Amino acid sequence: MKYILSVEEIIMDKPKYALIVDDLISKIGNSLFLRGDKFYSEAEIKKLYNVSSTTAVKVLNELASRDIIVRIQGKGSFISKSDKNELVRLSNIERFPGEIVKVRVISITEDNDKNILKKLGLKSKETYFVFVRTREIKNIVTEAFISYIPSNLVKKDLISKKENFTSIYNRLREDFQINPYQLAYKEIDSIGYIEDPQILQLLHLNSRALLLIQKRTTTDKVHNREVEYITSFELPEYFKQQITREP
Incomplete structure (x- = not known):
């Protein structure tokens, strides 16, 4: 009873x-x-x-x-004056509207690091693909992205041509009918000094630098799965954001 x-x-x-x-x-x-x-x-x-x-x-x-x-x-x-848990409207503002933006795919590799597996909700024997990309404005690399996508959401026959993954979101939409722009996500932004040689090389920096760091996990709640975990590193002078709150 x-x-x-x-x-x-x-x-x-x-x-x-x-x-x-x-x-x-x-x-x-x-x-x-x-x-x-x-x-x-x-x-x-x-x-x-x-x-x-x-x-x-x-x-x-x-x-x-x-x-x-x-x-x-x-x-x-x-x-507290913090706006924690307050509903606000957040908008990224292009610092150089009208300028041509180029995204380059630097590398695509398959991996199974346990820390990333945990973030993607994958099992120990599963794998994911790592997409390293950069964003350029006026021939200046302004941002570096590292996207982690579960292997079952990547068509392996397309990997031989890196340009197929210039836009990972378009790839997911075309190949799996998943529109990440309509999915839930959690993002944490911070500012910090970066010394990682790989990141500095991608941004053509010679020594440690103060960068905007963004970490975001995108979730497909309908199918209870993580679609992407991404970390990005951006030069602060190319970042601008507007936050508004309705009364």
């Missing part, structure tokens, strides 16, 4: 500090606090919820770890 917990029992089983965290998040979500507003102090949480200092501190630490509040020594806690 199965025993199903009631809502009340689930709540009672939850730690006190976690219940307080949930309540405070609800208050923030209902606009009791706005971005940048000063948040409750440890003493205020103790009084408001009739708890110990230890519990109050645990609540504040939990909210800070979730990037909901920012704690500033000597000043108190404030609602």
Whole structure:
């Protein structure tokens, strides 16, 4: 006989500090606090919820770890100004509109590195293809791409001609009726110094350089599979982006 917990029992089983965290998040979500507003102090949480200092501190630490509040020594806690989980419209802006862009396929290889297999959700004996490409504007290499595509999404008879894969998305659309532009993806952008000789050589750089680094995984949720994992490295002066938010 199965025993199903009631809502009340689930709540009672939850730690006190976690219940307080949930309540405070609800208050923030209902606009009791706005971005940048000063948040409750440890003493205020103790009084408001009739708890110990230890519990109050645990609540504040939990909210800070979730990037909901920012704690500033000597000043108190404030609602984070981060737009984490906020719905925004992001648009890449061409720095040189109208200029001819050339994409070159440098190499195509098959591999099965365990780290990439994990990112693509593949098994240990499966493989993927690595496509190394560059992007040029006015004969200047502005960006280097490394795409990792599961082998079952690559027609091997086309590999002998690298130019067949100038646009991997067009290839996927023509060969497998997969349109990556319509699929879900997660992308992380950062700025960092790159010393990898392969990347520097692709960008015709002689020493370590500060580059825009983008890592993106594209997912076909209908068939529960990863379609592509890509890392790109771009010269910062060729990158421009606009972020807007509707009220």
